Amino acid sequence: MRARVLVVDDDPALAEMLGIVLRSEGFLPSFVADGERALGAFREARPDIVLLDLMLPGMSGIDVCRAIRSESGIPIVMLTAKSDTVDVVLGLESGADDYVVKPFKPKELVARMRARLRRGEDVTPELLTIGPNGNQITIDVPAHTVSRDGEEVKLTPLEFDLLVALARKPRQVFTREVLLEQVWGYRHAADTRLVNVHVQRLRAKIEPDPERPEIILTVRGVGYKAGTG
Amino acid sequence: MSTWLRAQYRYLRQRPLVRALRRTVGERVVLAWVTGRRAWRRSLQLRMVVITLLVSGVLVGAFGVVVASMITEGLVNAKVTSAREQVSQGAKTMGQQLDAIKDPLDVRTSIPGVLARLSANTEGASVAIISDDEDTSTPSPPQASVNNAQTVDAIPHSLRGYVSGARTGGTGVVAHQFITADLGDGDEPYLVYGSPVTVSNDQFELYYFFPLNTEQQAADLVRTTVVATGVALVVLLAALAALTTRLVVQPVRTAARTAQRLSAGLLDQRMEVRGEDDLALLAASFNQMAENLQRQIIRLEEMSRLQRRFTSDVSHELRTPLTTVRMAADLIYAERDEFDPAMARSAELLHAELDRFEELLTDLLEISRFDAGFAVLDAEPTDVGPIVESVTERLSPLAQRCGVRIDLNVPAAPVIAEVDPRRVERVLRNLVGNAVEHAEARPIVVTLHADEVAVAITVRDHGIGLNTGEEKLVFNRFWRADPSRARQTGGTGLGLSIALEDARLHGGWLEAWGAPGRGAQFRLTLPLRAGDRLTSSPLRLIPPDADSVRARLALTAGPAAGDPSPTVVPSVALPPSADYLPTDFAIDYVAGGYLVVDPAVGDQKPAGPSPRDGAVGPLADSAPGQRHPGDRAGLARGSHHA
Numbered sequence: 092m093r094a095r096v097l098v099v100d101d102d103p104a105l106a107e108m109l110g111i112v113l114r115s116e117g118f119l120p121s122f123v124a125d126g127e128r129a130l131g132a133f134r135e136a137r138p139d140i141v142l143l144d145l146m147l148p149g150m151s152g153i154d155v156c157r158a159i160r161s162e163s164g165i166p167i168v169m170l171t172a173k174s175d176t177v178d179v180v181l182g183l184e185s186g187a188d189d190y191v192v193k194p195f196k197p198k199e200l201v202a203r204m205r206a207r208l209r210r211g212e213d214v215t216p217e218l219l220t221i222g223p224n225g226n227q228i229t230i231d232v233p234a235h236t237v238s239r240d241g242e243e244v245k246l247t248p249l250e251f252d253l254l255v256a257l258a259r260k261p262r263q264v265f266t267r268e269v270l271l272e273q274v275w276g277y278r279h280a281a282d283t284r285l286v287n288v289h290v291q292r293l294r295a296k297i298e299p300d301p302e303r304p305e306i307i308l309t310v311r312g313v314g315y316k317a318g319t320g
Numbered sequence: 321m322s323t324w325l326r327a328q329y330r331y332l333r334q335r336p337l338v339r340a341l342r343r344t345v346g347e348r349v350v351l352a353w354v355t356g357r358r359a360w361r362r363s364l365q366l367r368m369v370v371i372t373l374l375v376s377g378v379l380v381g382a383f384g385v386v387v388a389s390m391i392t393e394g395l396v397n398a399k400v401t402s403a404r405e406q407v408s409q410g411a412k413t414m415g416q417q418l419d420a421i422k423d424p425l426d427v428r429t430s431i432p433g434v435l436a437r438l439s440a441n442t443e444g445a446s447v448a449i450i451s452d453d454e455d456t457s458t459p460s461p462p463q464a465s466v467n468n469a470q471t472v473d474a475i476p477h478s479l480r481g482y483v484s485g486a487r488t489g490g491t492g493v494v495a496h497q498f499i500t501a502d503l504g505d506g507d508e509p510y511l512v513y514g515s516p517v518t519v520s521n522d523q524f525e526l527y528y529f530f531p532l533n534t535e536q537q538a539a540d541l542v543r544t545t546v547v548a549t550g551v552a553l554v555v556l557l558a559a560l561a562a563l564t565t566r567l568v569v570q571p572v573r574t575a576a577r578t579a580q581r582l583s584a585g586l587l588d589q590r591m592e593v594r595g596e597d598d599l600a601l602l603a604a605s606f607n608q609m610a611e612n613l614q615r616q617i618i619r620l621e622e623m624s625r626l627q628r629r630f631t632s633d634v635s636h637e638l639r640t641p642l643t644t645v646r647m648a649a650d651l652i653y654a655e656r657d658e659f660d661p662a663m664a665r666s667a668e669l670l671h672a673e674l675d676r677f678e679e680l681l682t683d684l685l686e687i688s689r690f691d692a693g694f695a696v697l698d699a700e701p702t703d704v705g706p707i708v709e710s711v712t713e714r715l716s717p718l719a720q721r722c723g724v725r726i727d728l729n730v731p732a733a734p735v736i737a738e739v740d741p742r743r744v745e746r747v748l749r750n751l752v753g754n755a756v757e758h759a760e761a762r763p764i765v766v767t768l769h770a771d772e773v774a775v776a777i778t779v780r781d782h783g784i785g786l787n788t789g790e791e792k793l794v795f796n797r798f799w800r801a802d803p804s805r806a807r808q809t810g811g812t813g814l815g816l817s818i819a820l821e822d823a824r825l826h827g828g829w830l831e832a833w834g835a836p837g838r839g840a841q842f843r844l845t846l847p848l849r850a851g852d853r854l855t856s857s858p859l860r861l862i863p864p865d866a867d868s869v870r871a872r873l874a875l876t877a878g879p880a881a882g883d884p885s886p887t888v889v890p891s892v893a894l895p896p897s898a899d900y901l902p903t904d905f906a907i908d909y910v911a912g913g914y915l916v917v918d919p920a921v922g923d924q925k926p927a928g929p930s931p932r933d934g935a936v937g938p939l940a941d942s943a944p945g946q947r948h949p950g951d952r953a954g955l956a957r958g959s960h961h962a
Binding site for chain 1: 648678
């Protein structure tokens with residue numbers, strides 16, 4: 092099945108070029124050029140992945156990202172011209188899963204998109220439990236659900252993958268680089284801010300007190316690990 | 321005041337000299353001395369007041385002494401003159417009365433009568449008559465109750481000597497003397513005036529005791545007045561000095577305070593302008609200066625803001641079309657096999673140059689971000705070892721192409737430092753890439769070492785090295801050691817400049833050492849805790865094998881090289897003073913180190929033992945604890961990339 096891609100970008104030349112590249116790579120692209128119409132186009136097109144330019148006329152890319160994220164957990168890859176920490180972190184915090192900095196290579200973009208779309212291949216029944224006693228969360232891997240005290244916690248696929256990666260090997264410390272490779276599919280260490288921001292987002296959803304995390308612990312100077320009873 | 325003194329004392333106690341004097345007598349003296357000296361040095365007002373006090377004190381004092389003594393002298397002279405008249409008058413009266421007595425026997429008996437008469441005419445003075453014949457005295461009673469014997473006894477012998485003629489040799493003279501005597505009213509000052517009186521054959525001595533109470537009181541009054549006036553005058557002058565100095569010092573202090581506030585960033589601080597005098601001019605000029613400064617700063621801030629905005633806009637505006645071009649070029653490049661040769665080559669060139677263009681754009685934007693002060697440090701506790709390893713690993717394909725082996729010397733234990741991993745990685749990528757490019761196919765050694773406060777990474781190559789003075793130039797933008805050299809890595813020429821800015825942003829140092837034919841070494845030193853100030857580096861900037869390289873070169877250069885014993889270069893750089901930029905310091909130091917290089921050796925082109933003949937190998941291999949990239953990452957990798 093060909094994956095549907097929604098491209099939100101105001102530059103017609105870039106959009107057209109993206110279309111050419113994406114079609115040649117087997118995607119089904121649709122386009123929207125301004126932020127205000129982006130949400131409507133998203134509902135209409137029901138894409139599998141969104142490519143989102145951060146600087147848009149009308150509604151800013153950050154707001155579009157938040158709006159989409161409030162409705163759906165589908166992968167969002169930001170296209171940004173700025174690699175400044177503020178811009179990148181702001182974009183990631185508003186819900187984007189990954190980002191590519193302009194000017195990107197077409198291969199790089201496609202690799203990032205495929206990494207985000209490659210999922211659901213795991214069908215072996217697997218039930219994971221992490222967290223200290225009395226504060227445990229249960230992960231049903233094939234069903235893609237996470238629950239605490241019988242209540243389901245809504246996670247985006249990326250957050251889910253991150254949690255599963257940590258939960259499969261409790262007590263093992265994962266460096267940010269290893270997580271980037273396992274969860275995002277980067278072969279070479281890219282930007283560890285991706286990991287930091289997503290861990291923060293994950294904690295905000297599953298930790299009773301995100302300021303004092305008990306389920307995903309920081310190992311100073313090294314990385315993260317899952318807390319256990 | 322007492323709290324201030326206590327504070328001073330605490331301050332003193334911190335100093336070793338004074339600590340030694342603690343609980344000794346000297347403590348207070350030292351304290352007072354130091355306190356006084358500090359106050360003297362610091363307060364113009366105090367200096368002015370003290371100087372005025374001293375000078376006016378001396379002047380007024382001298383003036384008072386002169387005035388007082390002149391007045392006293394005048395009083396005494398007047399008294400002596402009037403006394404002389406009275407005495408001569410008394411002597412004459414006495415002579416006339418005694419002359420009138422015919423019978424010489426009666427002369428003696430009539431003395432008391434004469435005395436009484438003389439006494440009646442004196443105003444408060446006591447009178448005594450002494451007959452030298454019998455050495456008996458018949459003093460008159462003074463007006464108050466009198467002790468005769470006391471009056472006569474009070475006459476000094478020396479005076480009597482003159483008046484009786486015993487001292488002058490026969491005839492007596494009129495003489496006087498100041499004495500202090502007790503004539504019944506306690507000790508009081510007197511002027512004793514004596515005159516010889518000769519009646520027929522009898523010799524008498526007539527003495528007057530003039531009390532000097534009045535004169536004494538007058539003199540005392542004068543002295544008191546002079547002293548009081550003098551003290552008042554001096555105090556007044558000091559107060560005046562304090563006041564006038566204050567008038568001048570106050571605006572200066574206000575100006576100083578305002579200037580401090582201005583420099584602290586409160587740009588709208590102004591001085592109050594009062595009147596039209598010099599101080600008003602000072603205030604007005606100061607305000608004008610502040611005004612201009614403020615305008616300039618605001619203008620610069622505005623420019624900087626615009627620059628940042630511009631940087632950001634250019635970044636976006638330039639990158640979007642570049643992305644389109646890049647994608648189009650990649651598409652064409654992928655299809656190049658189907659083009660004719662000229663078209664295919666064009667596609668290749670387009671593709672390659674776009675890479676360069678992109679790198680240049682990225683570096684330029686990065687530099688302009690630093691220039692605009694927009695770069696922020698995103699520090700987090702990071703293990704530096706893996707960064708070093710991943711950088712060398714990523715550069716190993718390039719190293720293999722260049723035939724360069726990269727040796728890693730990284731401690732097994734994690735080296736956790738609060739750094740921005742992306743920036744550190746970029747710095748290392750630049751340093752290692754640079755080293756690979758200039759290594760001349762000889763091994764590179766990357767060393768990581770940390771102490772309690774800092775972490776240092778050195779990148780050592782054994783290539784052509786740097787010429788004198790080039791350690792500074794390498795960090796210049798677009799600088800190239802040898803413009804004719806073919807570029808292999810296609811660097812933008814901004815890499816080391818950006819690396820230097822990255823190091824500075826961490827509060828760290830990036831320094832270079834190099835010598836012709838002896839290779840080069842770059843050292844990055846970063847504080848373990850973000851924001852700490854560096855004082856020293858855990859690793860030497862000048863590599864320990866610099867001398868052995870030199871010795872080896874001396875051997876290959878033959879006897880002409882001369883002195884075979886390498887001169888020892890100081891091993892540890894002194895911590896740079898706060899005013900020094902660390903880079904400049906290191907360069908100066910290194911430049912100093914150049915003085916020991918034997919020019920005969922230094923100028924030799926490395927005779928070039930090939931990288932594989934083992935001449936270089938032992939140097940690198942001898943370093944303890946070396947490992948190769950990927951060892952820690954558990955990746956299988958040959959020990960030689962070349």
